[in-house]
Amino acid sequence: MNVSIIAIGDELLIGQVIDTNSGDIARHMAPAGWKVNDVQVVADSPQAIKSAIARAFETSDVVLTTGGLGPTKDDITKQVMCEIFGGEMKESPEVLANVMEVMEKRGLKLNDLTAAQAIVPTSCKVIQNRVGTAPIMWFEKGSKVLVAMPGVPFETREMFTSEVFPMLCRRFKTDVNISHRTMMVCDISESLLATKLDEWENALPPYLHLAYLPKPGLIRLRLDGQHRDKDMLEMEMDRQYAKLRELTGEHFLADGDLTPAEILLNALAEHGLSLATAESCTGGNIAHMITSVPGSSVAMKGGVVAYSNEVKHALLDVDNDTLARFGAVSIPVVEQMSKGACNACRADIGIATSGIAGPGGGSAEKPVGTVCIAVSTPKFTISHTYHFPGDRQRVIDRASTTGLIMAVKAVRELQAANDAPA
Amino acid sequence: MNVSIIAIGDELLIGQVIDTNSGDIARHMAPAGWKVNDVQVVADSPQAIKSAIARAFETSDVVLTTGGLGPTKDDITKQVMCEIFGGEMKESPEVLANVMEVMEKRGLKLNDLTAAQAIVPTSCKVIQNRVGTAPIMWFEKGSKVLVAMPGVPFETREMFTSEVFPMLCRRFKTDVNISHRTMMVCDISESLLATKLDEWENALPPYLHLAYLPKPGLIRLRLDGQHRDKDMLEMEMDRQYAKLRELTGEHFLADGDLTPAEILLNALAEHGLSLATAESCTGGNIAHMITSVPGSSVAMKGGVVAYSNEVKHALLDVDNDTLARFGAVSIPVVEQMSKGACNACRADIGIATSGIAGPGGGSAEKPVGTVCIAVSTPKFTISHTYHFPGDRQRVIDRASTTGLIMAVKAVRELQAANDAPA
Secondary structure (H helix, E strand, O other): OEEEEEEEOHHHHOOOOOOOHHHHHHHHHHHHOOEEEEEEEEOOOHHHHHHHHHHHHHHOOEEEEEOOOOOOOOOOHHHHHHHHHOOOEEEOHHHHHHHHHHHHHOOOOOOHHHHHHHEEEOOOEEEOOOOOOOOEEEEEEOOEEEEEEOOOHHHHHHHHHHHHHHHHHHHOOOOOEEEEEEEEEOOOOHHHHHHHHHHHHHOOOOOEEEEEEEEOOEEEEEEEEEEOOHHHHHHHHHHHHHHHHHHHHHHEEEEOOOOHHHHHHHHHHHHOOOEEEEEOOOOOHHHHHHHOOOOHHHOEEEEEEOOOHHHHHHHHOOOHHHHHHHOOOOHHHHHHHHHHHHHHHOOOEEEEEEEOOOOOOOOOOOOOOEEEEEEEOOOOEEEEEEEOOOOHHHHHHHHHHHHHHHHHHHHHHHHHHHHOOO | OEEEEEEEOHHHHOOOOOOOHHHHHHHHHHHHOOEEEEEEEEOOOHHHHHHHHHHHHHHOOEEEEEOOOOOOOOOOHHHHHHHHHOOOEEEOHHHHHHHHHHHHHOOOOOOHHHHHHHEEEOOOEEEOOOOOOOOEEEEEEOOEEEEEEOOOHHHHHHHHHHHHHHHHHHHOOOOOEEEEEEEEEOOOOHHHHHHHHHHHHHOOOOOEEEEEEEEOOEEEEEEEEEEOOHHHHHHHHHHHHHHHHHHHHHHEEEEOOOOHHHHHHHHHHHHOOOEEEEEOOOOOHHHHHHHOOOOHHHOEEEEEEOOOHHHHHHHHOOOHHHHHHHOOOOHHHHHHHHHHHHHHHOOOEEEEEEEOOOOOOOOOOOOOOEEEEEEEOOOOEEEEEEEOOOOHHHHHHHHHHHHHHHHHHHHHHHHHHHHOOO
16 A cells, blocks of 8 residues: 655754654554655645645555644644545534543643644544544545644654554555565675675565665665565565575674664573663763663663763772873773773673764874773673764764674673583 | 755655754755755655656755665666766766775775766766765756755765855855744643734734744744845844743743753853763663763763662662662652762762653552652752653653753752842
């Protein structure tokens, strides 16, 4: 089934807000065989919304809009839908009751503007928004469907997954099977990897396709397949994926579409190990990436954001002489930091970073982007100095990802050492 | 000048990658009076790219594409451009030299695929990509311009700002002046705020416009103006902005388009205060938000990610009896955590969080979303228990933003107390 998404809002076109809704929707639909043809981001203007809808219906059976449903003046989507699909604007008692309930839960009072959320075109079927005040509207035109959803990412994610998508699946059916296999690969450039995989990729059957999805410090490889014969498709997918895994060799990191934090938490769980962090230049981002994963508290004991040298000494027991002699951005210091984190938090594995994220603070010897990373285990400590390109955010991201991947490798090495005959 | 942006890539349409380039481009162009009409996100398909370009040229003088320029098979943008703008595909010695230089800087070897980056349509003018291997291509058709840029956000941001946009500004000129004023507002719903501002908003001159840009826990209000008469425009903008600030009253948080971390760092700098964090449920996110700001090391001493109770006790000196009696998610515990952070890191202001981010761990008494936050100063400690809606990420975001805003208020209150006559 073909889908077009339209994200509505002036704020998206001046770059003050990033459209994450389209990605959330697409990510949820793709595995079920729905194809997002395109996304259009348009202004809060009746003419722009109307042409986008007309265009979307040219190629797609289902059009999903997000945004433009807020209670304020600049949100005009509802009126535009009424002009396109007919009917009149009328207050819905059910929607009003829902709006009042949502406002009450939030401890807020109903006012005229919020109450106006209950006025909807009579041509739509309303889907009650359990987590916000803007009602979701389902319109039909011939065999085609348009669903208008709010712009607040949390509301759209919640309501699309629980209500809108199940309704769409009931309304439209398909007999083509879709299959995906994803793996994470590291320590290789996209082009070198492509050279390695070229021959195999050219020999793939026409219903299989490989996509390269590079992220800072990592490449996701996704094998996609589409076929009516489900068993045959799955068998071929398994066969080709096994081949791909062989070809990626030592660059293979993990099966599945996982974040580096998830890969690490899985490795820790497998071996019953706990974790602590000691972050200088990454400033808490590694801990944040780990603790964003539900259930991370099983392995994650805690960490120290050691931004100042005093904190490195006081909380991580980094030797003041070492700090003075080698500087905060040095291998001896990060190694002490990572051991210090393990001691302070009583954890098995420690990850430590110290570097120059920029834009200031660089020198000829240690330019912006220089980051020392160490991972300590009960048996050994590994460490390395990196030079990451890019701006502050990119250096922080790359250093965080690299630290997590180093820890994954250290856990595997530790396990191999433990498994080895004495 | 009107602009259309086209983001190219299958990965964008299955939601594996979020298009942040359009936002970066728009954010950079808007203040200079360039208007992004729309953004189209399309697949790596010649037909989709061609129709998107045709559509974009219908309404815009400048079309910017991002993505589809990688060295791998699925990137076909270059060939499509050659079909549209004519000429033939030919290796450019200058581009090849640049590709070799970039690869060398990264410590990588040139291979056939990367070398193929140097093959470009003869119909384009190449802009050398200093930070990546995909060349940037400038095409002209009559009075219109299309610039094809890479999809890697860092490369696009860097090259658009330093080369592409200055070239566009030289090529196109305009005599309409654009002006923006942004303020941050908190502790009020979007609809209640709109009710408060309704009368004033209706009386705005037609060349001024107010936009509401809600973020979790905050609302950005942006006043936009466009006029040929620059002095008159600026005067009227100042006048209306002052009025707006008056109307927002106690909900006004700060002037400018700033993150909560930036607002806090400004307040700390103004009063020469230092900061430490003690995070349980936010898991390092507050420290990350602070340290993402360049120069944050002036105020930020460090912090503790106190995920386990042992770490709360060992590093933050939280009393074990208090933990046992009130539980980790309690006002007495966060208050001790925030004081503990100040002591451990020798900082003036401490921010502490402890809560249940979910999806697990909730109870009838303390459901998922319950978060205790405390801010301590040398003179007093403030604390509060919140109930945030939404999933894990949203609870973490809201708690982090709320902690930062509480700290801003505490710093101002501290200053007011210090300023008061003894």
